[in-house]
Amino acid sequence: MLRNNSYPTVARTGREKQVYEKGCIRQVAGCVPINRKTGKILLITRRKKEGGWVLPKGGWENDESERDAAARETYEEAGAKGRLTSFIGVWNHHSVDEKTGLPKANFLFFEMDVDNLEEIWPEMDERDRQWFAYEDALKALIKPFMREVVKKCSLAPSNIQNNKPGLSILKKIGENRKEISIWQFSIVIIILVIFIWYLTIKCNNGLDFPS
Template sequence: MTLQIKKLATSPSRSGRHLQRYNQGFRLVVGCIPYRIKQSNKIEGSLIEDLEVLLISSQKSSSMMFPKGGWELDEEIELAALRETLEEAGVIGSLEHKLGEWIFKSKRQEKSHEASMYSLLVTEELDVWPEKDLRQRVWMTVDKARQVCARSWMKEALDAFVCQRGQKAEEARAPSPCRLL
């Protein structure tokens, strides 16, 4: 699958809505919270303070968000999440856990969407990717990301990511106070 994703790095972004998936009128979108470990090579048991997440700018404004886009009929959900993250943020990595699903209204239209978000441990940052000239990407702490992320549902996805990471670190000690998703 990695070779398939890397091939997309030199292709233009998919566009149009003719292959989009819908569920009871909701357009289905998928995305990732790309992250990396900044102070240690140890993934298991890393603290939230050791993590950085990657946000990207919107195409039409400077507002920041996590990469996401339409899930199309000709792809599995995991491949769609990887493709959208590569197209918009120019990163490749190891797709981890589904963080949950959120319903949100489009900012441009009065349509509702159903989004599935995943965590993605970034293994490679590309110098060239399909939307490089349309977006800026910025690595930041989880706390900073929570402050600057423009969409409330994405902040909820970030909270789910934090709970997921916290559960991994605390698994051996005590039950997590985080809500199960």
């Protein structure tokens, strides 16, 4: 993860250090920046085209890890700093290279818990940023695959439901009860086997059972 003093003062440009998979698939890293307390997602406007909200993302370069690339791009484009808490997944670019038949890019997305929004950041004059509630973020995002990314983040209703403490405890209790039942059943089987073995020995020795 990038240290606070290692964040760039200007956005990186060019693709001299760009990481490619299989020699032609550009690797792009980005984040779903969230505020866990408010349940909101930070989106930014596109730089090259007017209108429309997107997630911060950009090229992964060969002097950094994919996590560092995601954190750097999120800072450069949105001015957000925070902790990458999970890897959400990889999405292929919808466009395919005619020569190779492979997607032009892979998008690797992480979830970031935003700790701070800088007042001054590299692309502040090129983009706007805004917090959106989960459902509003889905409506605002102009790229379908980014909506799929957001649906996989921890603020998605299905994930929130699964992560509720009460439900987690009940799930663990259920799992523990299942383990106990299996253990008890195993003990009963072992006792029966020992008893049958004991009866067999008694019969073979022609001994009477005690009254």
